[in-house]
Amino acid sequence: xxxxxxxxxxxxxxxxxxxxxxxxxxxxxxxxxxxxxxxxxxxxxxxxxxxxxxxxxxxxxxxxxxxxxxxxxxxxxxxxxxxxxxxxxxxxxxxxxxxxxxxxxxxxxxxxxxxxxxxxxxxxxxxxxxxxxxxxxxxxxxxxxxxxxxxxxxxxxxxxxxxxxxxxxxxxxxxxxxxxxxxxxxxxxxxxxxxxxxxxxxxxxxxxxxxxxxxxxxxx
Amino acid sequence: xxxxxxxxxxxxxxxxxxxxxxxxxxxxxxxxxxxxxxxxxxxxxxxxxxxxxxxxxxxxxxxxxxxxxxxxxxxxxxxxxxxxxxxxxxxxxxxxxxxxxxxxxxxxxxxxxxxxxxxxxxxxxxxxxxxxxxxxxxxxxxxxxxxxxxxxxxxxxxxxxxxxxxxxxxxxxxxxxxxxxxxxxxxxxxxxxxxxxxxxxxxxxxxxxxxxxxxxx
Numbered sequence: 001x002x003x004x005x006x007x008x009x010x011x012x013x014x015x016x017x018x019x020x021x022x023x024x025x026x027x028x029x030x031x032x033x034x035x036x037x038x039x040x041x042x043x044x045x046x047x048x049x050x051x052x053x054x055x056x057x058x059x060x061x062x063x064x065x066x067x068x069x070x071x072x073x074x075x076x077x078x079x080x081x082x083x084x085x086x087x088x089x090x091x092x093x094x095x096x097x098x099x100x101x102x103x104x105x106x107x108x109x110x111x112x113x114x115x116x117x118x119x120x121x122x123x124x125x126x127x128x129x130x131x132x133x134x135x136x137x138x139x140x141x142x143x144x145x146x147x148x149x150x151x152x153x154x155x156x157x158x159x160x161x162x163x164x165x166x167x168x169x170x171x172x173x174x175x176x177x178x179x180x181x182x183x184x185x186x187x188x189x190x191x192x193x194x195x196x197x198x199x200x201x202x203x204x205x206x207x208x209x210x211x212x213x214x215x216x217x218x219x220x
Numbered sequence: 221x222x223x224x225x226x227x228x229x230x231x232x233x234x235x236x237x238x239x240x241x242x243x244x245x246x247x248x249x250x251x252x253x254x255x256x257x258x259x260x261x262x263x264x265x266x267x268x269x270x271x272x273x274x275x276x277x278x279x280x281x282x283x284x285x286x287x288x289x290x291x292x293x294x295x296x297x298x299x300x301x302x303x304x305x306x307x308x309x310x311x312x313x314x315x316x317x318x319x320x321x322x323x324x325x326x327x328x329x330x331x332x333x334x335x336x337x338x339x340x341x342x343x344x345x346x347x348x349x350x351x352x353x354x355x356x357x358x359x360x361x362x363x364x365x366x367x368x369x370x371x372x373x374x375x376x377x378x379x380x381x382x383x384x385x386x387x388x389x390x391x392x393x394x395x396x397x398x399x400x401x402x403x404x405x406x407x408x409x410x411x412x413x414x415x416x417x418x419x420x421x422x423x424x425x426x427x428x429x430x431x432x433x434x435x436x437x
Contacts, residue, residue, distance in 0.1 A: 054367045054370065054371070055323070055327055055364075055367060065311065065312040066311060066312055066315045067315075068315050068316075068318070068319045069319060070318075070319050070322035070323060070326060072318075072322050072326075073315070073318040073319040073321070073322040076318050077311075077314065077315045077318055081311065094293060094296040094297060095279070095282045095293075097296075098282065098284055098289060098290075098292070098293035098296075099282070099284070101286075101288075101289035101292055101293070102284050102285060102286050102289040102290075104289070105286035105288055105289050105325075106271075106286065108325065108326075109286065110271060150270045150271060153270065154270070
């Protein structure tokens with residue numbers, strides 16, 4: 001990736017929203033400069049970062065005149081601006097794109113809440129030497145199971161969530177599914193065949209593999 | 221072809237879509253869904269929204285749920301005739317609208333929803349508002365509104381000096397908030413208060429507001 005670019009992504013390789021935007025950048029083959037923000041040092045809660053995102057969260061993205069925060073806003077804009085002809089991750093037709101937008105909201109409002117709870121309990125707590133709270137895990141797994149039943153039904157009709165092509169609606173799930181696959185919650189995905197096949201498919205996208213490699217290289 | 225909106229006029233999320241339908245002048249039909257009878261959990265409605273929540277939208281063979289994607293679709297379809305709520309022709313402005321639409325969804329909504337729930341839904345179920353929950357979320361909402369206060373000190377609306385879908389998405393929840401003691405969160409912040417008075421006095425919203433009758437006896 002080019003070191004000097006008009007495009008800058010400010011974020012952290014520990015932050016799922018940052019990883020979502022990285023996936024989108026790699027999918028669209030566009031050059032950018034990655035500026036690491038030190039979350040542990042609280043860099044995102046201080047100036048100058050706060051002047052870029054007053055809510056003090058990564059990522060922040062700059063592309064010439066376009067300056068954005070909120071990963072889903074960045075991704076929605078990027079996928080429209082840089083859609084590769086014949087390989088767009090969005091639709092130009094507003095009826096078809098509305099379905100993509102619908103499933104972006106599903107990821108946001110239905111999938112992510114129980115998933116973030118599980119990641120907090122099963123991934124983040126152990127990293128800090130803390131024990132997962134059993135009741136919280138059970139509750140979140142039950143909620144997620146209901147959501148994944150809807151996904152299973154959907155993916156038995158369509159190859160991907162919005163349609164028969166990969167879109168940003170699918171892409172937004174990647175970092176959190178990747179994280180859960182290393183936990184006991186993996187069973188919720190494995191037990192649902194269409195969902196499981198979709199997970200394997202999207203996790204194998206070359207653009208996502210580049211993101212994972214970027215994370216691994218940073219930890220090395 | 222007429223758009224069908226399935227929901228309830230008094231419901232915040234249905235009203236979000238209604239505000240956009242009125243703002244754009246779209247032709248639509250509001251099809252009531254009987255929540256008390258559990259209609260939203262029956263197979264016919266689940267076929268429209270598998271998560272069993274209102275609203276849902278039909279436009280010919282297109283079916284949508286999730287209110288914000290519905291309003292975005294309406295704004296797209298009726299742009300021109302209904303004004304320019306998405307600023308699609310200007311890359312920078314369109315990006316700002318998307319950003320502030322996400323702010324409403326990610327920062328504002330999670331803080332205001334529990335307050336609304338305590339004041340309006342809990343009493344309907346025979347309970348009393350939980351002040352601890354109201355206080356905790358009022359503090360969160362206050363911090364979000366501090367950011368809004370600063371932003372609205374430099375631009376007239378959230379995404380810029382133009383009214384957009386980002387502002388519209390706030391209407392129904394703030395309307396209900398203003399009838400509770402938590403209205404002070406808005407009233408104490410002069411730019412936010414002026415912005416609220418501006419956006420809530422739009423004729424399109426006044427048509428929606430007349431249906432926001434939760435909590436009225």
